Amino acid sequence: MILFAILQTIALTFFTRGFLLSRNVLPDLATCQNQQSEILSKLGKSSKYISNSSNDSCFHPSPFKKTVILVIDALRFDFTIPNPNTAPYLNNFPIFYDTFTNNSENALLLKFLADPPTTTLQRLKGLSTGSLPTFIDAGSNFDGDTVWEDNLLSQFYHHNKSIAFMGDDTWTAMFSPFINSSICYPYDSLNVWDLHSVDNGVIENIFPLLEEQESWDVLVGHFLGVDHCGHRYGPDHYAMKQKLLQLNDIVEQIMQKISDDTLLIVFGDHGMDSTGNHGGESKDEIEAALFMYSKQPFFKHFDDPDNSIYNISNGGENYRHVNQIDITPTIAMLLGIPIPFNNLGSPIAEAFQGDKTGYSIASMLTSSQINNYRLTSNELRDDELLNEKYQTIWDKWSEEILNENYQKIWEQWSKIKSKSESNSLLIDDNYNYQLSSLQKCKEKWANFDDLNIWIGIILLFISLVVLIIYSKLVPSVVVYQLNNQCLMGSFILILVYCALSTAFSIVFKPQGLTINWALLLGVALGISNGILAPIMDRYSLFWLLLQIRENLVQNGWTYTGMLIIFLHSLIFTSNSFIIWEDKIVSFWLTTFGFLAFFKSFQQKEDHKKYLGAYHSFMFILFTRLTSLITSCREEQGGKCVSNFKISWWSIVLLYISAIVLPYIIKSFYNVSYSYQGAASLWIGKAFRSVLFLIAFYWTLEYIENDEVITAYLYIPFTKGAKLTIARTAIGISLFVGTIGWTGGPFCVKVDLSETEVLDPNPSKIKKKSQAVKSTEIQKVAKILGYGNVYGSSYFLFFLNILAAVMLVSKPLGGLSLFFLVNQLLTLFELVDILNIRTNLVSVVVMTLLGYLHFFTTGHQATLQSIQWETGFMFTETISFPFTHLAIILNTLGPFILIAVAIPLLVIWKIPPTKKPITLCSKIVENSMTVLIYQTILTLVTLVMTNHLRRHLMVWKIFAxxxxxxxxxxxxxxxxLTFISVGYSSVNAVLRWYQVFGTR
Incomplete structure (x- = not known):
């Protein structure tokens, strides 16, 4: 199984490398000279708008000498405008709109549209470079590398402007070479449960610097409180109101303290959805706010007599908006530095009223810069349509420049209500050219490496074929015998294929297949051939095909499992089906319950009929109850109502489950008399105690976050108490419990009883009176729990993992896992009654349970549904591995539990066997069946995601x-390789023979 894991990992790596978009970043650094050369040829050697001196600024539309840039992370646009509703996130940040309406020449408020994915690092890169970081940048959100691509901060640095910074340490990870280290104050950014430390750090340092303006030219502050509040509580929480009011006051104070020659720019890097998360492309996630302020009357707005451009009705639905990358050329020209070389943004028109002719120059300079960038890029230079469009604009603009018609151009353009009404105007021609260039670049940057994509798909398909042959077509005894041959053959063939693939990459030099990747391909081919070679040497292909009917298909249940796999695969052909996968999975599980109900009545024994029907009914009931827990994704709209929130009743249900769950588990153990030894200690005491600790933890969390309770009750020790409880619970469950389970007793008890036994030699008995005298008293030993010795012991290990996952799951997530335990125990009874332990359908149902509870623990297949805040349950700051462990357990916990529970399909209610290797082989077979199911689903998603890579929803849904x-x-x-098969189940099976007999 280790070889399969390596092979599939390599396959996924190749596909990911080929599919996740990347673009070639040009290393050029913009200078005043190369951006002005074309313009100067028309304007002459001197101009009050453009400087020909390398020591001077490039562009002079405004008198600003300094700028203060404030980023309020996740500041959604509707947070900043008046709204008749009373939600906590509304009407608590009025400073932007009030200043904009009362002092329109001093301020500008616009809707600021982010490009998805809406993660902080990706947005900061786009804001600073004016370009479009691709999807893969989102994955670097927690490990930012220095941005060497030409950007605003590097331009400030090269023009001897001192940059001061305070706030989110993502900035120092990306821009540290350009920031003045003596006035740099970074703070840890990823503790989303900490609403105040970063903001307080910014506040503590920014006001002294505003008093000492000689030490800096650019002052950057990045507040994180709003974003963290959203992640922790969601926007609809009183803590959001407090945070917005605080930052509103801070911005107002900063406005008062800046000098007359300082430009203040405040914006959100993205928004947040109704749950407080971000990363996708829903309306609430991409709509941030942009505010610009100057003590001098500098800004000019479009004429808006019917209030259609700056209309705030319906949450600002039709309010004037700009792209976030538009801030890049705007800041560059307002501060007199070159526009970064890779910029694709357009200057913001209202920001150039300081000189009424400024926007005409700014617009043409930007078009010239974009054209220069395009002509430098090999992948963009040959677009004849854009080249022709630029030449037309240039000819027209040259004529207007020579006639000095700046004022006329601005006055005509500034009166329009919509840019589409003035396509004949020169400024609009420039704007349209800039937008067209941006769109063409988006299309060009969707560069998929087809070679790596298809290598990944083919390797995964090969792994699927090998898995089926290895686990289903070849007898398990033979597989066990061939293991050593497979390992040795793989090692030899890896060397051979690595040499061949390396030679191929050197000779033919295929694009995308460097020597390192060729070696990786050689490893994959060596493994796949090394596994197949011993099998094909022993069996012919024709013989293997004959085994499909005999070994792969057992009965009607197998066809049911195959049908579900087929239907599950079809889901990934449609974005609509993917959106509703949670409901579809619930339907399939309910269908299995109904089939099991009717199938139970075909059993010959009456008690099995009624017992099977009962467990089928309970399985259906628990599935339906689980599906009532919903955490909706944005695309489901009003057809889904999310109830996944921390509430008093969800806390109460946690306490109820802590009381009830151990009793339910005990009742299943009592069926096989297995509630003995370690079972009574762990289930009745340790496990129940951990469940109460979990419930108490979330009680403290609820108290800490409730506005009414905190208004009357202040508990200063909640933070420390929660850390202590979480660490205690995880320590007991994962470490103490697992170590104790490894060497602890079985769930059995030896019961000694006395009984009368007759003389075994009745021939010696001559009279009836002698028969009575010939009896003797003997002691008889019975082993209680003998009939489920493997399953009862292994299930205790499963409970260790369950407790850890329940700890990091929110209250309704814990309730979902409570239902999961009941479903699993019911399923184990059903597979025993229906005799489908190693049938495909049992594994399929187990895997579907993982998917169902992934959704009902508050997750969706979206970036924004990741519950990052749980990463700080064990530590106050990011600390490896505890932060990462908590997020993994929270996000993938249901799948971890299912993988751990797979051996129980085989060993539940099985007495000790004289052939433990055979039992282990069946466990391996079921584990490989899980991999077959998941490999099929993954393979189909690879094929369909690649096929639909130009689909509108590819990055929102399919990717x-x-x-x-x-x-x-x-x-x-x-x-499955290292825990379920490699350690835990083998331990449970073989340990019996180490204690009670030989293997």
Missing amino acids: PRFMLNALILFLFNII
């Missing part, structure tokens, strides 16, 4: 779903 399937497949390989 995240592919990444989730890839993560699940990787996780299953790890858990």
Whole structure:
């Protein structure tokens, strides 16, 4: 299984490398000279708008000498405008709109549209470079590398402007070479449960610097409180109101303290959805706010007599908006530095009223810069349509420049209500050219490496074929015998294929297949051939095909499992089906329950009929109850109502489950008399105690976050108490419990009883009176729990993992896992009654349970549904591995539990066997069946995501779903190989023989 894990990991790596978009970043650094050369040829050697001196600024539309840039992370646009509703996130940040309406020449408020994915690092890169970081940049959100691409901060640095910074340490990860280290104050950015430390750090340092303006030219502050509040509580929480009011006051104070020659720019890097998360492309996630302010009357707005451009009705639905990358050329020209070389943004028209002719110059300079960038790029230079469009604009603009018609151009353009009404105007021609260039670049940057994509798909398909042959067509005994041959053959063939693939890459030099990647391909080919070679040497292909009917298909249940796999695969052909996958999975599980109900009545024994019907009914009931827990994704709209929030009743249900769940588990153990030894200690005491600790933890969290309670009750120790409880619970469950389970007793008890036994030699008995005298008293030993010795012991290990996952799951997520335990125990009873332990359908149902509870623990196949805040349950700051462990357990916990529970399909209610290797082989077979199911789903997502890569929803729906399937497949390989098969189940099976007999 280790070889399969390596092979599939390599396949996913190749596909990911080929599919996740990347673009070639040009290393050029913009200078005043190269941006002005074309313009100067028309204007002459001197101009009050453009400087020909390398020591002077490039552009002079305004008198600003300094700028203060404030980023309020996740500041959604509707947070800043009046609204008749009374939600906590509304009407608590009035400073922007009030200043804009009362002092229109001093301020500007616009809707600021972010490009998805809406993660902080990706947005900061786009804001600083004016370009479009691709999807893969989102994955770097927690490990930012220095941005060497030409950007605003590097331009400030090269023009001897001192940059001061305070706030989110993402800035120092990206721009540290350009920031003045003596006035740099970074703070840890990823503790989303901390609403105040970063903001307080910014406040503490920014006001002294505003008093000492000689030390800096650019002052950057990045507040994180609004974003963290959203992640922790969602926008609809009283803490959001307090945070917005605080930052509103801070911005107002900064406005008062800046000098007359300082430009203040405040914006949000993205918004947030109704749950407080971001990363996708919903309306609430991409709509941020942009505010610009100057003590001098500098800004000019479009004429808006019917209030259609700056209309705030319906939450500003039709309010004037600009792209976030538009801020890049705007800041560059307002501060007199070159526009960054890779910029694709357009200057913001209202920001150039300081000189009425300024926007005409700014617009043409930007078009010239974009054209220069395009002509430098090999992949963009040959677009004849854009080249022709630029030449037309240039000819027309040259004529207007010579006639000095700046004022006329501005006055005509500034009166329009919509740019589409003035296509004949020169400024609009420039704007349209800039937008066309941006669109063409988006299309060009969708560069998919087809070679790597298809290598990944083919390798994953090969792994699927090998898995089916290895686990289903070849007898398990033979597989066990061939293991050593497979390992040795793989090692030899890896060397051979690595040499061949390396030679191929050197000779033919295929694009995208460097020597390192050729070696990786050689490893994959060596593994796949190394596994198949011993099998094909022993069996012919024809013989293997004959085994499909005999070994692969057992009965009607197998066809049911195959049908579900087929239907599940079809989901990924449609974005609508993917959106509603949570409901579809619930339907399939309910269908299995109904089939099991009717199938139970075909059993010959009456008690099995009624017992099977009962468990089928309970399985259906628990599935339906689980599906009532919903955490909706944005695309589901009004057809889904999310109830996944921390509430008093969800806390109460946690306490109820802490009381009830141990009793339910005990009742299942009592069926096989297995509630003995370690079971009574762990289930009745330790496990129940951990469940109460979990419930108490979330009680403290609820108290800490409730506005009414905190208004009357102040508990200063909640933070420390929560850390202590979480650390205690995780320590007991994962470490103490697992170590104790490894060497602890079985769930059995030896019961000694006395009984009368007759003389075994009745021939010696001559009279009836002698028969009575010939009896003797003997002691008889019975082993209680003998009939489920493997399953009862292994289930205790499962409970260790369950407790850890329940700890990091929110209250309704814990309730979902409570239902999962009931479903699993019911399923184990059903597979025993229906005799489908190693049938495909049992594994399929187990895997579907993982998907169902992934959704009902508050997750969706979207970036914004990741519950990052749980990463700080064990530590106050990011600390490896505890932060990462909490997020993994929270996000993938249901799949981890299912992978750990897979051996129980085989060993539940099985007495000790004289052939433990055979039992272990069946466990391996079921584990490989899980991998087959998940490999099929992943393979289909790879094919369909690649096929639909130009689909409008590819980055919103298809790509995240592919990444989730890839993560699940990787996780299953790890858990099944090293824990479920490699350690835990083997331990449970073989330890019996170490204690009570020989293997």
